[in-house]
Amino acid sequence: MSSRVVLKTKGKSTKGSKPSDDKSTSKLLKEWSTWTMKKAKVITHYGFIPMIIIIGMNSDPKPSISQLLSPI
Incomplete structure (x- = not known):
């Protein structure tokens, strides 16, 4: 009548098998390329606009930050 808890593990098994x-x-x-593409997507998503601002600030006419961010 005692209950027994069984823990299931995800991933590689540890019972005598090689990785x-x-x-x-x-x-x-396939797993590595999927992981790489997910990380590249996040980096591109958060890094694109700052990259454009940095490139714009280092250009020849030296615009101010308000000129870079304004749509006109």
């Missing part, structure tokens, strides 16, 4: 046996090279490559 290279669990996943094939193509699966690892």
Whole structure:
């Protein structure tokens, strides 16, 4: 009548198998490329406008920040 708690783990199993046996090279490559693309998307999303402002501030006519941000 006692209840028993069973914990299921995600990821690689630890019972006598090698890490290279669990996943094939193509699966690892797919996971790595997916992870890389997600990180690149975040970096591009948050870095594009600051990059444009920095490039604009270093251009020849030297505009002020209000001139860079105004739509006119």
